[in-house]
Amino acid sequence: MDLRIPDDGGAGSPDADIGLLRRFADSFQDRKRPMVGFPVNLDFDYRPLADFLSLHLNNVGSPDERSEYGMDTKPFEQAVVAFFTGLAGGIPEEVFGHIAHGGTEANLFAAYVARERFPDAVLYASAEAHYSIPKVARVLRLPHVVVDADADGAVDLAALDRELRSRPGTAAIVIATIGSTGRGAMDDIPGIRETASAAGVRELFVHSDAASGGPLAEFGQPPVPWAFPAGADSVSVSGHKIVGSPIPSSVVLARSADVEAVNQPDAAVGSDDNTISGSRDALSPVFLWYALRRTGRAGLARRVRHCLEVTGYATRKLAEAGRHPSRAPGGNVVLFDLPPEDVLHRWRLLKHEDRGHLVVMPHVTREHIDRLCADLA
Numbered sequence: 001m002d003l004r005i006p007d008d009g010g011a012g013s014p015d016a017d018i019g020l021l022r023r024f025a026d027s028f029q030d031r032k033r034p035m036v037g038f039p040v041n042l043d044f045d046y047r048p049l050a051d052f053l054s055l056h057l058n059n060v061g062s063p064d065e066r067s068e069y070g071m072d073t074k075p076f077e078q079a080v081v082a083f084f085t086g087l088a089g090g091i092p093e094e095v096f097g098h099i100a101h102g103g104t105e106a107n108l109f110a111a112y113v114a115r116e117r118f119p120d121a122v123l124y125a126s127a128e129a130h131y132s133i134p135k136v137a138r139v140l141r142l143p144h145v146v147v148d149a150d151a152d153g154a155v156d157l158a159a160l161d162r163e164l165r166s167r168p169g170t171a172a173i174v175i176a177t178i179g180s181t182g183r184g185a186m187d188d189i190p191g192i193r194e195t196a197s198a199a200g201v202r203e204l205f206v207h208s209d210a211a212s213g214g215p216l217a218e219f220g221q222p223p224v225p226w227a228f229p230a231g232a233d234s235v236s237v238s239g240h241k242i243v244g245s246p247i248p249s250s251v252v253l254a255r256s257a258d259v260e261a262v263n264q265p266d267a268a269v270g271s272d273d274n275t276i277s278g279s280r281d282a283l284s285p286v287f288l289w290y291a292l293r294r295t296g297r298a299g300l301a302r303r304v305r306h307c308l309e310v311t312g313y314a315t316r317k318l319a320e321a322g323r324h325p326s327r328a329p330g331g332n333v334v335l336f337d338l339p340p341e342d343v344l345h346r347w348r349l350l351k352h353e354d355r356g357h358l359v360v361m362p363h364v365t366r367e368h369i370d371r372l373c374a375d376l377a
């Protein structure tokens with residue numbers, strides 16, 4: 001493929017270039033089927049929304065205020081935020097939320113809000129936390145303590161207790177991971193609060209990084225406390241993971257009172273500036289709104305049941321196949337004996353600590369698992 005962009009433009013006819021792009025997209029459609037290694041849902045089609053591709057809409061500034069630009073999808077962003085506020089058990093009048101450009105930006109926003117509240121805080125996160133966390137700590141120049149994880153991959157509360165006690169009188173920002181990337185583990189947020197309180201921590205901010213696990217925690221059997229009622233001060237859930245979207249995105253929620261500290265009134269084209277980005281994606285809110293209007297809370301719950309049911313099935317089948325599967329409670333990740341390279345490649349499986357790493361997202365079915373096990377035989 002010759003993709004060079006010539007100085008004088010005019011390369012290739014529009015038809016030829018559209019043909020090239022179609023073939024490029026089709027090459028992924030074929031591959032879409034056996035993708036069981038990444039935590040993204042592929043079960044969507046937003047093509048009916050193609051009209052939005054001939055407009056420049058921009059959600060610059062606060063989601064709750066029109067900017068002078070005026071062409072935005074903020075009412076849809078607000079509707080999506082309201083849905084996730086409900087899911088996360090937040091009080092609508094007390095929660096500020098927006099759609100960030102992904103889980104990393106969401107974590108950065110949450111840690112920024114936390115640091116403005118407690119400027120001298122130390123940030124704690126488990127060794128299983130997402131790789132964005134050390135980066136966020138560096139960006140914000142927050143001292144970062146890596147806390148050991150337990151055998152399932154959740155934060156070890158005894159280790160957290162030791163770390164907190166070794167810094168008496170210091171404020172703590174704890175990033176709890178709900179659905180770790182490696183093992184699907186869920187940190188115990190009420191346990192984190194109790195541990196901090198017993199260790200004498202007076203100033204505590206807990207962020208729930210529920211990018212991939214929020215819906216699993218909410219609708220799993222039994223449910224796992226993961227959001228505001230469990231003691232989180234902020235919560236993030238990705239749009240391109242269990243919901244599914246062609247564009248990465250993440251909803252991030254925090255208390256309005258805390259977000260006030262980062263707000264620059266009227267700074268963003270006549271709107272309050274209380275997010276990280278300037279210009280903000282106006283398409284993701286429409287996509288997520290469209291998807292969630294169809295699924296709603298009930299549909300999300302069904303999807304989670306499907307994921308957990310197929311995860312259970314995969315665990316049984318991989319055990320029967322002698323591949324020693326392991327799975328964190330409530331999670332949709334199964335680790336098993338490392339398959340040969342060709343199987344890893346064919347199924348787009350990742351390696352985690354020298355084990356094969358299967359993630360059961362909504363597009364993964366029992367049939368995929370049967371075929372994977374057949375390939376392993």
Ligand SMILES: *Cc1c(COP(=O)(O)O)cnc(C)c1O
Nearest residue numbers: 102103104130181209211212248
């Ligand atoms: C996916 C994920 C993120 C990061 O999200 P990006 O959208 O890739 O930036 C953060 N935390 C967890 C737990 C994740 O699974």
